[in-house]
Amino acid sequence: MGALTPEIMARSLAQVLGFLLAVLAGLALLELHVYLLVFRRPRSRPAALFTRAVQVGLAGLLLLLFLRFLDRVGLIADLAAAWGLTSWLSAPERLWAAWSARVGMPWGWLLPALALLLLGGAIYVGGEPRPSRLGLAYLLILPALLGISFLIVIPFLYEARLAFSNMAMYTAQNPEFGLRYGIENFIKVFTGPVAKDATFFEVFGRTVLWTVINVTLHVTGGLILALLLNRPMRLRGLYRTILILPWAVPSTITAMAWRNEFDFRYGFFNILLRNMQQLFADLADRTASVPLIDDLFAGLSQAVGPVPWRQDPTWAFVSVVMTNVWLGIPFMMVVLLGGLQSISPEYYEAAEIDGASKWQQFRHITLPLLRPVLVPATILGTVWTFNRFEVIYLVTQGGPQEKTDILVSSLYKAIFQFYRYGFGAAFALVIFFILLLWSILYLRITKGLRGIYE
Amino acid sequence: MKGKTILSSVVEVPAALPRAWPRPRLRALFFRPRGDSAAKRLLIHLALWAACAVAVYPVLRVVTISLRPANKLLTTSLAIIPEDATLANYIELLVGRPGRPTEFCLWIWNSLIITLTTATVGLLLSATAAYAFSRFRFPGRNAGLIFLLSTQMFPAAMLLLPLFIMISRLGLIDSYLGLVIAYSVTAVPVSIWILKGYYDTIPRDLEEAAMIDGASRLGVLWHIIRPLSTPALAIAFLFNFMSGWSEYIVARIILHKREMYTWPLGLWTFTEQYTVLWGKFAAASILVALPVTLLFLYSSRWLLTGLTLGGTKE
Numbered sequence: 135m136g137a138l139t140p141e142i143m144a145r146s147l148a149q150v151l152g153f154l155l156a157v158l159a160g161l162a163l164l165e166l167h168v169y170l171l172v173f174r175r176p177r178s179r180p181a182a183l184f185t186r187a188v189q190v191g192l193a194g195l196l197l198l199l200f201l202r203f204l205d206r207v208g209l210i211a212d213l214a215a216a217w218g219l220t221s222w223l224s225a226p227e228r229l230w231a232a233w234s235a236r237v238g239m240p241w242g243w244l245l246p247a248l249a250l251l252l253l254g255g256a257i258y259v260g261g262e263p264r265p266s267r268l269g270l271a272y273l274l275i276l277p278a279l280l281g282i283s284f285l286i287v288i289p290f291l292y293e294a295r296l297a298f299s300n301m302a303m304y305t306a307q308n309p310e311f312g313l314r315y316g317i318e319n320f321i322k323v324f325t326g327p328v329a330k331d332a333t334f335f336e337v338f339g340r341t342v343l344w345t346v347i348n349v350t351l352h353v354t355g356g357l358i359l360a361l362l363l364n365r366p367m368r369l370r371g372l373y374r375t376i377l378i379l380p381w382a383v384p385s386t387i388t389a390m391a392w393r394n395e396f397d398f399r400y401g402f403f404n405i406l407l408r409n410m411q412q413l414f415a416d417l418a419d420r421t422a423s424v425p426l427i428d429d430l431f432a433g434l435s436q437a438v439g440p441v442p443w444r445q446d447p448t449w450a451f452v453s454v455v456m457t458n459v460w461l462g463i464p465f466m467m468v469v470l471l472g473g474l475q476s477i478s479p480e481y482y483e484a485a486e487i488d489g490a491s492k493w494q495q496f497r498h499i500t501l502p503l504l505r506p507v508l509v510p511a512t513i514l515g516t517v518w519t520f521n522r523f524e525v526i527y528l529v530t531q532g533g534p535q536e537k538t539d540i541l542v543s544s545l546y547k548a549i550f551q552f553y554r555y556g557f558g559a560a561f562a563l564v565i566f567f568i569l570l571l572w573s574i575l576y577l578r579i580t581k582g583l584r585g586i587y588e
Numbered sequence: 589m590k591g592k593t594i595l596s597s598v599v600e601v602p603a604a605l606p607r608a609w610p611r612p613r614l615r616a617l618f619f620r621p622r623g624d625s626a627a628k629r630l631l632i633h634l635a636l637w638a639a640c641a642v643a644v645y646p647v648l649r650v651v652t653i654s655l656r657p658a659n660k661l662l663t664t665s666l667a668i669i670p671e672d673a674t675l676a677n678y679i680e681l682l683v684g685r686p687g688r689p690t691e692f693c694l695w696i697w698n699s700l701i702i703t704l705t706t707a708t709v710g711l712l713l714s715a716t717a718a719y720a721f722s723r724f725r726f727p728g729r730n731a732g733l734i735f736l737l738s739t740q741m742f743p744a745a746m747l748l749l750p751l752f753i754m755i756s757r758l759g760l761i762d763s764y765l766g767l768v769i770a771y772s773v774t775a776v777p778v779s780i781w782i783l784k785g786y787y788d789t790i791p792r793d794l795e796e797a798a799m800i801d802g803a804s805r806l807g808v809l810w811h812i813i814r815p816l817s818t819p820a821l822a823i824a825f826l827f828n829f830m831s832g833w834s835e836y837i838v839a840r841i842i843l844h845k846r847e848m849y850t851w852p853l854g855l856w857t858f859t860e861q862y863t864v865l866w867g868k869f870a871a872a873s874i875l876v877a878l879p880v881t882l883l884f885l886y887s888s889r890w891l892l893t894g895l896t897l898g899g900t901k902e
Binding site: 137138142143146147149150153154157158161206207208209268270271272273274275276277278279280281282285286288289290292293296359362363365367369373375376377378379380381382383384385386387388390391392393394395399400402405406408409460464517520521522523524527528542545546549550555558559562565566569573 | 629632633635636639640642643644646647649650653662663664666684689690691693694697698701705708709712713714716717718719720721723724726735738739741742743744745746747748749750751752753754757758763764765768769772773776777780805806833834835836837840841847852855856859866869870873876877880881884885888
């Protein structure tokens with residue numbers, strides 16, 4: 135079992151290439167017909183009749199397929215069933231099954247594609263060019279529009295709908311929808327446990343704490359390193375490369391490796407702490423004759439010692455924060471270093487001539503001029519830290535007893551460990567609105583969108 | 589990796605570090621030059637050495653553990669080169685033991701297939717749209733841009749539930765396509781954003797000149813923009829590749845069969861029994877991380893350039 139064989143390689147390549155080819159061909163045919171719609175005008179009355187008939191037919195087919203897709207993934211399955219539309223919607227599918235059973239595989243696909251191509255050719259021949267100012271823009275946008283609708287918009291609508299359902303493990307196949315369930319779900323988010331034991335406000339508080347601690351340390355650490363690096367010096371490139379390392383190594387690996395280092399017996403941190411304890415105990419022995427120092431070392435050897443990283447909630451939280459801080463500093467460093475380098479050295483020269491101290495220079499030149507970089511970096515850093523639970527999930531899995539969970543990791547657990555789908559959807563929407571509020575606040579503060587319109 | 593995108597598209601990060609520091613020349617004769625004393629320089633170097641040690645040590649520890657022989661795996665030694673260092677872990681991963689072929693290569697293959705496809709799909713769907721966003725003023729453009737920007741503010745976990753249900757109803761659980769679809773959710777908006785930033789920096793005069801010479805808009809796109817945008821496409825591709833390559837959370841819910849695992853899922857099975865397989869885990873980490881880390885360090889300048897472009901204003 136499990137080895138990589140040439141057969142597996144061939145099979146997976148065929149599958150993926152087939153998928154890419156299908157996407158490409160589908161897009162090409164769609165683009166062709168949209169192009170004809172936008173850029174060609176039928177030349178004569180019969181041509182117009184033919185063209186519009188084909189276009190209406192194709193549009194109808196697309197609509198039917200689209201509705202069938204929504205029905206199939208379950209977004210409108212209950213509505214379709216209630217209105218007796220299910221058999222209508224699945225008609226093309228049954229036709230397709232009959233067709234492909236009769237014709238066989240490559241031609242089953244190729245013939246319809248060829249037919250669409252020929253129809254397009256006929257429309258082209260029967261038409262004349264029509265100027266369109268923005269037609270090309272729509273043609274160019276089309277693939278992304280489709281992608282975004284199917285990947286983001288429809289899932290989001292689905293989520294909104296699921297929030298008003300009783301979908302859970304046993305009702306996964308045929309959930310019921312209704313306002314009643316929605317209200318129930320939203321009330322449960324704020325009153326009941328969000329994953330297993332922890333309540334919403336407890337987890338929310340921890341999320342805020344997690345975000346604030348992480349972002350503060352990221353920015354402080356990044357700023358200190360950037361300030362140290364922002365000068366002509368030897369080995370500067372080497373330092374920069376080495377300091378980026380925590381960002382460059384895949385974070386999945388780092389998180390798993392750090393998780394092992396928090397092992398009680400063999401993890402690095404406890405080995406270090408144990409060695410320190412030993413050292414202090416030795417020192418206390420050696421200095422037994424000196425009264426105060428001896429007590430100091432004895433006290434230290436009592437205070438320092440291995441820590442239950444996995445079992446104690448506080449230490450578990452410290453462990454995830456340590457990991458995430460280590461991971462996040464290089465990025466801030468790079469961004470802030472970029473900001474520092476855009477400050478002209480002339481300001482400092484002028485300040486020096488006027489006799490300003492280093493601190494005054496930092497306070498009155500560096501900080502204000504760094505602001506345009508610092509403020510958005512901080513606020514966006516906040517959003518990512520708020521959302522970033524991969525580290526938590528890999529290091530502690532939210533344990534012990536969900537004491538290191540943040541909102542997003544609780545959400546993940548509620549859905550994929552406890553199968554509370556309807557509830558999870560409502561919970562996700564609540565998190566969405568918290569972030570939305572924060573984003574609006576962010577845009578208000580920084581006017582961050584000014585740039586994107588050009 | 590996704591998180592690393594958008595900031596730089598809002599903040600302007602100078603792409604390359606200036607080579608030579610502007611030095612005060614003549615003025616230095618009259619005023620004290622802005623240089624540091626020897627003691628201060630020493631302190632700065634010491635501080636940076638310490639920081640580098642903190643940055644490197646955890647990685648070195650993984651190397652150390654990967655070199656430990658099976659019978660010395662559990663030790664409280666902190667030596668960097670372990671006693672009886674051996675490459676047995678690596679060999680077992682790459683070749684397997686007699687009677688137990690290795691799964692590691694299969695996991696890497698799965699990851700490769702999935703991330704390469706995702707990166708391709710991301711470019712396929714986004715490249716032309718990015719150009720339209722950069723050049724045309726069509727109704728809905730601003731709303732679209734705000735929408736794209738806001739997709740970066742929300743966690744991937746938000747849409748995981750509906751995506752999971754849709755993918756499973758379509759029968760794509762435990763398939764490459766299921767994960768490719770899930771990853772495209774982030775790949776498409778990010779690619780549009782990066783590429784739009786790049787197209788914004790291509791001067792319009794170029795296109796206008798060609799159009800005065802009688803080229804059509806489509807001809808301009810094909811003959812001028814397409815060749816010019818190769819580096820940006822490469823950056824966007826690399827970006828999508830990197831963000832999918834080490835993803836764990838989403839892969840976990842889409843892939844359940846062991847032979848479909850991507851390497852992060854595979855590695856996790858090692859850590860679950862970390863006391864037994866710690867060495868194997870460490871060796872696998874090194875094998876996976878080494879090429880990607882080098883690629884990242886090598887391309888970080890361009891990655892930052894690409895991201896910076898997103899924020900360029902005209």
